[in-house]
Amino acid sequence: MPLEYWIILWKxxxxxxxxxxxxxxxxxxxGGVYDIKRLFARIAASHEEDAKAxxxxxxxxx
Amino acid sequence: xxxxxxxxxxxxxxxxxxxxxTTVDWVIVICYPLISVVLGIVASRFISNMRxxxxxxxxxxxxxxxxxxxxxxxxxxxxxxxxxxxxxxxxAAFSIALAAGIATFFVGVTGFLxxxxxxxxxxxIPEFYRRRFGRKTQILGGVVMAFGGILNMGxxxxxxxxxxxxxxxLANQSIAFPEAWGLPAIPVLNxxxxxxxxxxxIYTCLGGMLSVxxxxxxxxxxxxxxxLLTTGLAIFxxxxxxxxTVVEQxxxxxxFDPTIPGGGFGWEYIIWMxxxxxxxxxxxxxSVSRALAAESxxxxxxxxxxxxxxxxxxxxxxYFWGICALVFIMDGDxxxxxxxxxxxxxxxxxxxxxxMPLFLGRILPPVVIGIISAGMIxxxxxxxxxxxxxxxxxxxxxxxAPLFGDDLKPKTRIWLSRMFIVLIGxxxxxxxxxxxxxxxxxxxxxxxxxIYFTGAxxxxxxxxxxxxxxSTGAVLALLSGCSAVFGLTxxxxxxxxxxxxxxxxxxxxxxxxxxDVTTSSARVGLFSIVFTIFAMxxxxxxxxxxxxxxxxxxxxxxxxxxx
Numbered sequence: 001m002p003l004e005y006w007i008i009l010w011k012x013x014x015x016x017x018x019x020x021x022x023x024x025x026x027x028x029x030x031g032g033v034y035d036i037k038r039l040f041a042r043i044a045a046s047h048e049e050d051a052k053a054x055x056x057x058x059x060x061x062x
Numbered sequence: 063x064x065x066x067x068x069x070x071x072x073x074x075x076x077x078x079x080x081x082x083x084t085t086v087d088w089v090i091v092i093c094y095p096l097i098s099v100v101l102g103i104v105a106s107r108f109i110s111n112m113r114x115x116x117x118x119x120x121x122x123x124x125x126x127x128x129x130x131x132x133x134x135x136x137x138x139x140x141x142x143x144x145x146x147x148x149x150x151x152x153x154a155a156f157s158i159a160l161a162a163g164i165a166t167f168f169v170g171v172t173g174f175l176x177x178x179x180x181x182x183x184x185x186x187i188p189e190f191y192r193r194r195f196g197r198k199t200q201i202l203g204g205v206v207m208a209f210g211g212i213l214n215m216g217x218x219x220x221x222x223x224x225x226x227x228x229x230x231x232l233a234n235q236s237i238a239f240p241e242a243w244g245l246p247a248i249p250v251l252n253x254x255x256x257x258x259x260x261x262x263x264i265y266t267c268l269g270g271m272l273s274v275x276x277x278x279x280x281x282x283x284x285x286x287x288x289x290l291l292t293t294g295l296a297i298f299x300x301x302x303x304x305x306x307t308v309v310e311q312x313x314x315x316x317x318f319d320p321t322i323p324g325g326g327f328g329w330e331y332i333i334w335m336x337x338x339x340x341x342x343x344x345x346x347x348x349s350v351s352r353a354l355a356a357e358s359x360x361x362x363x364x365x366x367x368x369x370x371x372x373x374x375x376x377x378x379x380x381y382f383w384g385i386c387a388l389v390f391i392m393d394g395d396x397x398x399x400x401x402x403x404x405x406x407x408x409x410x411x412x413x414x415x416x417x418m419p420l421f422l423g424r425i426l427p428p429v430v431i432g433i434i435s436a437g438m439i440x441x442x443x444x445x446x447x448x449x450x451x452x453x454x455x456x457x458x459x460x461x462x463a464p465l466f467g468d469d470l471k472p473k474t475r476i477w478l479s480r481m482f483i484v485l486i487g488x489x490x491x492x493x494x495x496x497x498x499x500x501x502x503x504x505x506x507x508x509x510x511x512x513i514y515f516t517g518a519x520x521x522x523x524x525x526x527x528x529x530x531x532x533s534t535g536a537v538l539a540l541l542s543g544c545s546a547v548f549g550l551t552x553x554x555x556x557x558x559x560x561x562x563x564x565x566x567x568x569x570x571x572x573x574x575x576x577x578d579v580t581t582s583s584a585r586v587g588l589f590s591i592v593f594t595i596f597a598m599x600x601x602x603x604x605x606x607x608x609x610x611x612x613x614x615x616x617x618x619x620x621x622x623x624x625x
């Protein structure tokens with residue numbers, strides 16, 4: 001491939017990927033906040049389920 | 063750090079000390095990491111079992127998954143060595159970023175390895191070994207993985223110090239103690255590294271994967287902003303077209319075309335890099351641990367598809383910074399040019415790893431340079447925390463626990479993991495300060511990584527996609543993966559000397575002849591992959607597994623299925 005094409009290829013590649021990354025960074029920054037909230041909610045719910053299962057087990061044993 | 067700054071000449075120290083780094087930037091750099099410690103303390107309140115500690119309750123959404131993947135894989139060491147590649151290879155190095163992006167996108171679209179692993183609900187890769195191949199394979203796999211992985215991160219601290227030397231200009235500063243104490247002066251960088259490492263250890267021990275994920279999120283935000291801002295400032299400072307012109311004048315076609323033989327790349331190298339891209343996302347444990355922490359197998363695919371952009375960026379932007387550093391030095395005064403490109407027979411060239419931080423230290427204004435440095439330190443910390451957690455978990459879950467018959471309680475496992483985190487941290491600090499090996503650090507890293515990943519690829523691919531894969535084949539493949547160590551230059555030299563000695567002793571080789579076994583690490587790596595796959599296939603066909611009792615394949619006591 002001629003040198004000029006390589007130069008064009010890498011220019012387009014650099015600009016394209018940097019723009020994509022910029023867009024993704026905004027999306028991930030905003031979406032990440034919602035994910036963190038859901039993460040804590042799911043962990044808390046899972047702990048509650050574990051506690052219920054544990055107490056049920058103890059009752060059954062007694 | 064002695065090893066990072068101790069070998070610099072007076073001229074190099076003077077050149078490195080010309081930086082825009084100010085006291086305000088120091089305040090930013092020192093205060094920023096404390097955020098991660100606060101997050102660790104918050105996260106520790108939510109940790110009650112091993113599932114929370116290792117996989118954050120397997121509740122990561124897509125955005126958080128992308129953030130933490132990027133935070134982990136865009137480490138300071140990656141930035142430094144990629145910048146070096148851009149400095150020496152020019153735009154032709156972009157082919158590596160392209161190969162990594164394509165490989166990660168392929169994994170995201172097809173779910174190759176990661177989808178089935180997540181669907182199985184395992185914590186770690188060796189746990190998969192156990193379910194598929196039995197306990198012995200799990201323990202051997204865990205040992206090989208932890209050995210290769212811990213060795214692999216041994217030089218992170220040293221390279222991190224080199225970045226700080228370059229950007230802050232602290233090449234020859236040290237902290238002196240009162241004479242009465244009788245203690246030698248400590249280089250400031252040693253103190254900084256000890257401080258950063260201590261912070262990482264604290265928040266990783268406290269909150270496990272949960273605090274790692276939260277810290278990675280914050281670090282993603284700072285890092286992405288820093289990467290884009292610095293790239294924009296570099297282009298503004300040097301001029302877009304001027305960058306390409308200088309590379310063309312300095313390197314010619316080799317600076318753009320990666321396929322030119324003898325240009326430092328070539329097709330063999332590109333294929334090897336494409337393979338490393340695949341390994342980096344689908345087999346490398348710190349990356350796979352993010353897949354295993356995702357909320358569902360479908361999320362994993364989405365996460366990796368989007369993360370392909372990050373996997374390209376993590377190489378692409380540092381390459382570009384390295385290229386910009388080259389242009390800056392070529393445009394700069396003769397003294398600077400002489401430092402990096404001395405005349406033949408002149409003084410020894412300064413390690414070109416310093417080029418990128420020196421360039422950033424000169425062009426970035428105060429405050430911005432502090433934010434960028436904080437971002438890079440964030441990259442340094444987010445890589446350390448994930449690696450510490452990963453290897454400590456492997457040692458606990460896949461080596462110690464199976465040895466005790468899986469009778470360890472969840473709290474004991476968490477305590478053990480924390481103990482391993484601290485021990486590995488001590489090793490990293492010791493190795494970073496004391497290691498004085500002469501080989502290229504990148505070769506060191508590639509080889510130590512390959513000890514693990516060549517065998518792991520054969521086990522994962524065989525175990526997930528080939529029913530006849532047997533435990534004997536798995537053990538042979540794991541052991542064959544250790545052949546990658548021959549990619550290390552000192553090992554090749556040792557083998558050459560040993561073969562020469564044997565040849566001379568048996569009179570098969572003339573006394574004046576030497577055997578030279580020097581070969582590229584890319585060739586050894588590719589050979590090692592073929593060798594492990596061959597061992598897996600032949601071992602499985604010759605020694606198929608007998609039907610196993612039920613309990614052999616069961617999950618450990620504190621697995622996601624039982625908590």
